[in-house]
Amino acid sequence: MEYTPLTERVRATPWPAVVWLLGVCLLVAIELGRIASGLHNIGGAVVTAAGAGYGGLADGLASGGTGGVLTAVGLLAGLWLVGLGVVTATRATVVLRVTDRIPLRSQRLLDGLAFGLCLGVVVGLAVVTGAVGVVHALGDLLQSGVARLAELPTLTARETIPNQGYQTPDGTWHGTFFGLSPALAWGLRVLLIHLYVAAWLGWLWSGYQRYRRHYRQADWTPRDDVVSRLRYHRWGQFGLLIVVLFLTMAAFAPSLGTAPANQNIYAPFSNSITYYDASLGEVTETLVGNANLETRSQGYPGENVSPMTYDRFDRFHPFGTLTNGKDLFTFLVHGARVSLLIGLLSVGASALLATVFALISAYYRGVADLILVVTGDTIMGVPRLLLLILLTVLLGDTWLGGLYNGGVLLALVLAATGWPFLWRAFRGPTLQIAEEDWVDAARSYGQSATGIMRLHMLPYLLGYLLIYSSLVLGGVILAVAGLSFLGLGITSPTPEWGRAVDLGRKFVATESWHISLIPGAMVTLVVMGFNAVGDALRDAVDPQSDSSVADASETESRGGGV
Amino acid sequence: MSDSTTADDAGRTDASNPLVTVDGLRTYYESEQLVGGKPVKAVDGVSFEIGRGETFGIVGESGCGKTTLGRSILQLEDVDEGRVSFDGTDVTTLGRRGLKEWRRDAQMVYQNPMSSINERMTVGEIVREPLEVHNWETAASRRERVQELLDRVGLRPEHYHRYPHQFSGGQRQRVGIARALALEPEFIVLDEPVSALDVSVQAKILNLLSDLQEEFGLTYMLIAHDLSVVRHICDRVGVMYLGKLMEVGPTERLFTSPQNPYTRSLLSAIPQPDPDVGADRITLRGTPPNPRDPPAGCVFSTRCPFAIRQPEHEELGDEQWAAIAQFRRMIRERASSTTLERAKQRLGMGTQFTPIREVAEDLFGSLTYPEAVEETLTRATELVADGDVTEARDLLDDEFSTVCEHESPQQHEVGNGRSSRCHRHREEYREPGDYLRDAGDYLPE
Structure with a gap:
């Protein structure tokens, strides 16, 4: 079995690849x-x-x-x-x-x-x-x-399945999808979006299996074991489900929301809606800002819009409204975007720093390691919250602080203060890897330092990287929410989960309990989901946690006898 | 690899034109302590030559520095002193580029096939990597070469895409050998290539290595602690102890008539199938000294059953002599303990020394000594008991120490292509063999 490039292997048996690519094209075309x-x-x-x-x-x-x-x-x-x-x-x-x-x-x-x-x-x-x-x-x-x-129409767009409309006294809905009620239309759209995501995931999985069956030359790789261990990790799958829902929320925020973000959150006084005014007996137009003022949730029955109810402007609120009358669900799905962007940016940056530094400290040791240890410990020695507040305030007025309402700055500050924690976690295993004979062997045939780090050390670090990154990502989301709760970090009106919790703080024990409780529960759930995924990855990557592989003779026998 | 039954082992060695010449090589590991630590002298002044096409063996107990020697020759360790000439060029002075080029010619096969190959790469990638590092021709020819190598070491083409997990130890070692051969080297250091393998597989790997040597004209340096392996495949052997090369010589002659006391002791540790022959084994007392603090004279002097004694002690029995050696070792240890250690003992924190009288009673109680010796020992005991450890040490040194403890022995030529480090090869002393025969004839010649 000679080695052949992937293109040639595909040319030899083209059909599985062609079918799969057609499917991808279809999925892309829809959206x-x-x-x-x-x-x-x-x-x-x-x-x-x-x-x-x-x-x-x-x-x-x-x-x-x-x-x-x-x-x-x-x-x-x-x-x-x-x-x-x-x-x-x-x-x-x-x-x-x-x-x-x-x-x-x-x-x-x-x-x-x-x-x-x-x-x-x-x-x-x-x-x-x-x-x-x-x-x-x-x-x-x-x-x-x-x-x-x-400008092309898409399947899951708000325009395809509109959910904003008004009800005339005869009970019929105008402006919504096929005259369905806004709740049903919105529900249909949400369902469609999740089906679309599920289709993508299923198709990707099918692509991986097609590759394994038809194109991969190795009949077994160490990754196969990881995948098969993940297939039976229920807790990890639960986490993965939460994470996928969260990612979907962030990715499809504009069409998941009951109202467009610009209309409901950012510029309510520049947009208007139509509704049926019972006192006038006709369809009237009003500014969203004015409507919001009358749908505020302030903690008593007269002024409260609960979850899964309509307000007096025939707008459906799956999670109720905020204290300022804005739709909580729309606020939250756009907040997911902010959380995810900050999370990915800061975890990505700190994981990159931590990986590079861990490789340097393990490979060169001595002075390089000492400098990194001192630097890392110094950063870890300063109270992190203090450093966060200090840096956000100090850099808030620069051009950096203006990007994404301070989101980019917050992410960078979190990365700059957070990498030593990741690096500490990586350093031990990396030191161990650097001691292995294959690293020495690579040196003996003249492989360069960067080559050794990339080929012979990094692959062993990847497992740790995924595990700790997913764990830290939850922490970052929590930190951002916490900072917003304190009134720092992301500025209004950009939606952020922590600020919703803060807004609803006074009303926890009243009619308007939903303002704090729902975002709070979602933060908890998402952090838990990321942690579960991290746990599952650790269990899957670390063979010690797996008892079924104890039968080593089985894998060995496949290679044939000496 | 010449047949072990050949009369002249050195026949294939071209002594006038060696491939590798090692001259006064020293490799020290720095102490981990920040202040006042002594370096570990892993390789301490080793010189030898390896001829073209030869298999040169290095044997010794674990921890004697044989692996460090191999790695130092390949410039995988920072050499402190000495030269390693390869084909006439001193590789210790090579720059980065030169070293990278030279690495094509000198490769290594590692002891543990479980850790010497990267498990996240396929076998093909593992063997191909050296070729890629050195930009070997084209991508297609690299793949072809890998297939060729896999075939040559006895693996099948479909193994190209398998991962090391799917292989047994012997197969993994074959992968390691293929990787070492990839760049067409002239010289390969085999660091205990079979000691981690099943006995049934060992022979196959050794045969493979000898076939490859014949086919590609390779020069091997085999590091081993298994003497039967060395005897089976090596042309010449060097015996190492505590960073020093004690004896070098053609395998058969070294095995049949060892010159150096250490070689004798080592060889007598080989189990003999004939129980009568094994009866007179030389058993080495104690463990090798700490290489951080080796004995001052001959490194083997603390354990040597052949050590030169002062004339008046020649008639002392073996047991008596051993007890004195043990006593002196303990006193030396106490004398060399640092101020910090002593302070710790005062405070009851460190290991407490046993009271010296108990030690003396333990060692000498059941033995009888001539009066003069008895008196010296008693005086030394008293001195230590009074706290004058250094004085006691000096007293004992005056009484018992000889050239073995003062002077590091030279490498003496002992016949056709052999050399041995032992003071007994000097004219004024009796040869180790003669000495033993006189002393009680307990080593079979």
């Missing part, structure tokens, strides 16, 4: 508009961030003095890192062509510097000569193309 609009948003955010970053750099450089010098140094360091990345990825060499006197490691660093400087000069020239305009034009063209795609 092409949403995907395109997502891309459009991400592109817009990147452009904004790049603009802000460029503005910050230009200001820093123009300001001169210490700030200018610091910015310049930061810019150079950034360019150097990018250059180093390019050199490592492409294995290109510059210095070697000039002289071979310099040791290999310094060569790599110098090459990085050379590439980084070249990049800087090219970009600088582009900005100075105006060539950057071409890039802008191309970008705009792309953006408009994507924007046109974004």
Whole structure:
């Protein structure tokens, strides 16, 4: 059985792959508009961030003095890192062509510097000569193309199954999907969204199985055991279900909400709704803001909209309303987006730092390890809440603090203060891995330090990475909610679960109990879900927790006798 | 690998043009303590040569530094002193690039096949990695070469996509061998390649190694503690003790007529099928000394049954002599304890020493000594009891110590291509063999 590239294997038996790809195309086509609009948003955010970053750099450089010098140094360091990345990825060499006197490691660093400087000069020239305009034009063209795609109708969109309408005295509903009640229409949409997600997950699983059956050359891999252990881990599956629901909530927030976020939360006084006014006896139009003022939940029967009820404007509220009359469910699904974005950004950043640092400390030991231990312990020694509050206040007014209503800043601060905890957890196992003979063997045939870390140490760390990241993600969601509860972090009106809990604090013992209780229960549930997934991964990755593999002779016998 | 029954083992060795020359190699491990720790002298001044196409064995007890020696030769350890010449170039001075290039020529097979290959890679990837590191031709030819290597070491082509979990220890070791062969090296260090395997598999792996040597003209350095393995496949053998090479010589002659006392002791530890022959075994007393603090003279002097004695003690019995050696060892230990340790003992925190009179009673109670010796021992005991440990040590040194404890022995040439580190090879002393015959004739010659 010779090794053949995947493309050739697919060419040999194309049907399973073709069927699967057709299915993927169908699933994408149903939601092409949403995907395109997502891309459009991400592109817009990147452009904004790049603009802000460029503005910050230009200001820093123009300001001169210490700030200018610091910015310049930061810019150079950034360019150097990018250059180093390019050199490592492409294995290109510059210095070697000039002289071979310099040791290999310094060569790599110098090459990085050379590439980084070249990049800087090219970009600088582009900005100075105006060539950057071409890039802008191309970008705009792309953006408009994507924007046109974004207008395509999608299956799960609010427009396909509208749920906002009014009821006339004869009991019929106007403006809703097939004249269904708003609750039913909304329920149908929610169901459809979850079916769509389930279809995707099922199809991905089928794709994995097709790959295993038709295309994979190895008849067994260590991952197979992990997967098969996960298949019987009920607690982990429960966690996974919660996590998937949470992810769905974040991904499909605009169409899950009973009302559009812009209309209900961000700009209620710029949008209007129509309703049937019984006193006037006709269909009337009113500003959402004015309507919200009359649907507030303030803790007594006269002024309260409970879960699963309609308000007097015929709007359905699955989770009731907030103290300011906004829909709690819409608030929560958009809050899930914020929590997830901060969670992923901060956990991603701190996991990256922690992994790189753990590999460095385990591979080089000695001074490198000592420096990291001192740095990490120093950060861990400062009370984290104090540091969080300090940094958010200190950096709140900079351009960084403006991104995503302070969300990006919060994520970065959480990452900067949180990586030592992850690194501590990784360092022990990594030190153990670095002691293994195969690491030494790799050194004996001349594998580079980065190569050893990437090929022979990182794969063993991945399990820990997943486990601890999922555990920490729950903690981050909790921390963000906690900060919002204290009135820090994410500013109003951006929805955040913690702020909902804070708003409803006074009404816990009244009619309006739902304001605090539902978001609070959801935070608990989501954190529990992530922890359950982490536990399941640990059980699946750590063979010691599995008793059925004790029969080693079975796996060995498959290799054939010596 | 020459047949062990060949009369002249050194026949294939081209002594004038060795592939590997090791000269005064020293590898010390720094102490973990921040202040005042002594380094561990894992390899301490080792010199030997390995001829082209030869299999050179290194034997010794565990912890004697044989693995460190192999790793030092391959530049996997930081060498403190000495030279390792490979084909005429001193590899200890090679730069990063040069070292990477040289690694193509010198490879290693590890002891434990369970930990020497990365279990997250397929067998194909494992064997292919060295080729990728050294940019071996094209991707297709690399794959071809891996298939070729797998076939050569006795694995099947479909094993390419299997993971190490699916293999037995012997098969894993074959993977390790294929990986070592990938870059077409000239020299391979085999670090106890079969000691972790089943006995039934050992022979197969050893035969594979010898076939490969013949086919590719490889030079091996075999590190082992199993003497029968060494005798089976090595052309020449070096015997190591506490970081020093005690004796080097062609295998058969070294096994049939060992020159160095340590080699004799080691060989007499081989179980003999004939119970009559095994009756006169030399049993080594105690354990090897701490390599952090090796004996001052000959490293073997503390355990050597052949140690040179001062003329007036020649007639002392073996048991009497052993008790004195033990007594001196304990007093040396007490004398070298640091101020901190002594302070700890005062405070009742450290290990308390047994009162010296009890020790003396234990050791000498049942033995009789000539008067002069008896008197010295009693005086030393009294001195220690009075707290003058250093003085007691000096007294005993004056009375009993000899050249074995003062001077590190030179590497003496002892006949055709053999050398041994022992003072008894000097003209003024009797050869170890002669000495034993006189002393009671208890080693079979």
